[in-house]
Each structure stands twice: as structure tokens, then as C-alpha cells.
Amino acid sequence: MSETQSDERVETDGEVTTVRTTRADADPVIVERPVERTVVGSTAPTTAVSPGRGVLRLVLGALGAAGLFVGAFLAWVNDINGIDLSNRVFFTTDVRATTQFLASAGAIAIAIGLVALLGLTLINGWVVRLAGMAGIIALVLIVISMARAQGFSLPQDIGIGMWVVLAGSVLTMIAGFVPTTRVVERPSVTTTA
Secondary structure (H helix, E strand, O other), rough: OOOOEEEEEEEEEEEEEEEEEEEOOOEEEEEEEEOOOEEOOOOOOOOEEEEHHHHHHHHHHHHHHHHHHHHOOEEEEEOOEEHHEEHHHHHHOOOEOOOHHEEEHHHHHHHHHHHHHHHOOOOOOOOHHHHHHHHHHHHHHHHHHHHHHOOOOOOOOOOOHHHHHHHHHHHHHHHHHOOOEEEEEOOOEEEOO
């Protein structure tokens, strides 16, 4: 007796069944395979950009960066402008003027403002928050240096420029926490066989 093998494909109720006969006198072997399904859509929520929140973050971030820029040109300590104050004021008690712009405390405030503006281009706000935090930390370091140095009375000797930079840093930090996306529900799932 010779063995023969034949396959027959049967589809019932969306399921594909293959009937395989291995011998002429043997019972058929049934192999079931599930139907491959393609899922279109998803039930998981997704996020979408919210224009109103994006504008709020943009306005707050731009105002904060403007505060950092403008405050750098105003008086910080003993009527010394931020762009004329040495950047050594962040870590020593030596509060003195400098003639080099890039070596000034005001240049650091301007750089922080630029980072905040560049961070506004990203959809998440971590760079903007980081810039706001850096501005606040810079001002805290200056106040600590002033408290350690002789001849300063706080808060009277803090100039208007430092207050403007502080306000700009706080606005920048708040802008970083404003969400620009919202959760959106997707439509129901459709499947095709």
C-alpha cells in the first residue's frame, strides 16, 4: 500500500483549518491554525499638542528670558551692573568689577536666558525648567557670597538687576512646568480578518 499526502484548506467561522491526509486508508489529521488578524487603531490614549497651553508656556518663557536679559544690564551689587560684575562673585567673597564681558556675572545670566529660549522649542519643558533653576541657583550663590563678605547688609545691597533676574528665573521655571500636550482618547478598535 502506498502512502499519499494531500492537504485540503477549509475555512469556517473565520478560522482556517487544514486537513492533511497521510495515507489512503488512514483517518485524516486535522491541524488548526488561528486566523491572522490585523488591528487598525488602538484603544490606548495618546497625546496631542494643545495650542492654548503652548502659547502660555511660550509667553511665560519669553518673559522670563527677557527678565534674565534685561536684569543682566541693571545694577546688581553696590551699583555695579551685572555685565560689569566679575563672575568670581559666584564662588568667592571678592565682589569686584570686570571689564571683560564674557567674564561677567551678567554674561552668565544672558547665557541662561538663551538656554531658556532654546528650551522653548522642545515639546517637553525640562530644559526650560533647568534654565530657571540655574538662574535661581546663581542668585543664591551671589547672596551667599555677599553674606560671607564684609560690608554688605542684606537685602538692602541687592540691586534691582538681581531682583529682575530672580523674577525672570522664576517665570522661566514656571513656564517649564506648563504642559503643552493633553491626553486624547482614540476611537474604537476595528479588526480585519
